Amino acid sequence: MKLHVKTPAPSVLKVQIFLDECGHALQEVEVSDTRSPAFLKINPFGTVPVLETDSGEMISESLTICRHLHRQWHTGLFGDSEDEQLQVELWERRAELLVYAPAIEYVHQTHPMFVGHVEQHPEWAVVLAVRAQRALAAFNEQLERTLFIVGDSFSVADITAFLGVSAFTAFGAVDLSQYAALSRWAAAVGARPSMERLRALTT
Ligand SMILES: N[C@@H](CCC(=O)N[C@@H](CS)C(=O)NCC(=O)O)C(=O)O
Structure with a gap:
């Protein structure tokens, strides 16, 4: 998995904090231009963060990314009961x-x-x-x-x-x-x- 980021951006920070809390790290790809045609193919909304999964799926929205990671890692950060x-x-x-x-x-x-x-x-x-x-x-x-x-x-x-x-x-x-x-x-x-x-x- 790779995380497409732009530093510093608050929504990217949200995912990075989540990752640190879980004790995990992901390879990061710094996006220079969120309006470029290449990036708009990745996320038509032109925003970071975007999680690129191993199967090539692109997941945007910081909280959705956290939830996706939580499904794999059972982090406890979305509540237990x-x-x-x-x-x-x-x-x-x-x-x-x-x-x-x-x-x-x-x-x-x-x-x-x-x-x-x-x-x-x-x-x-x-x-x-x-x-x-x-x-x-x-x-x-x-x-x-x-x-x-x-x-x-x-x-x-x-x-x-x-x-x-x-x-x-x-x-x-x-x-x-x-x-x-x-x-x-x-x-x-x-x-x-x-x-x-x-x-x-x-x-
Ligand atoms: N609701 C989205 C918001 C994403 C968003 O607005 N990201 C900003 C940075 S915090 C962005 O990519 N802006 C365009 C840019 O910085 O070029 C999320 O939580 O991921």
């Missing part, structure tokens, strides 16, 4: 829709690196951050009862949520100080060995 699996899916979706995707959009709307690539509307970025701050209150409430987002086991929900929280906090767009449980969780997750690449980017 059926109830846990349901909770991991529920919280991963909340993390992606309410924190991670808005955080990436926030960066696109405000970072000078994206000037000329996207039409930037900084006032929209402010709305995204305010909404995410509200969503984080609910994550904080959950974390008052649990060690990780779903119970006592680290899962893909933690990976997605942490990537979103890190992007927002790196830009000073959300304030975690009012959320004790979320701050405790962020410190613990951020210190995991699998977060080394992310730490190198944000410190």
Whole structure:
């Protein structure tokens, strides 16, 4: 198997963190141009990561890649019991829709690196951050009862949520100080060995 990547890209990081958590490594192919006809044949949506399987199948979408790898390796990162699996899916979706995707959009709307690539509307970025701050209150409430987002086991929900929280906090767009449980969780997750690449980017 090979992983088509572009460094650094948050959705690629999600899979790399997942791999590190599982103790596995994959051969990586650095994509220079996601809009090139050759890459669009691999993924018509022109995004990384893409997992190329040994049978030549191309799987895109970071979470789908993680799930595919989980099927082979039985990682525990998608929950153990059926109830846990349901909770991991529920919280991963909340993390992606309410924190991670808005955080990436926030960066696109405000970072000078994206000037000329996207039409930037900084006032929209402010709305995204305010909404995410509200969503984080609910994550904080959950974390008052649990060690990780779903119970006592680290899962893909933690990976997605942490990537979103890190992007927002790196830009000073959300304030975690009012959320004790979320701050405790962020410190613990951020210190995991699998977060080394992310730490190198944000410190
Ligand atoms: N929902 C997709 C998002 C993929 C995505 O948007 N990838 C970005 C990087 S994070 C990308 O490839 N953008 C085009 C580029 O960087 O050239 C996933 O989770 O894999």
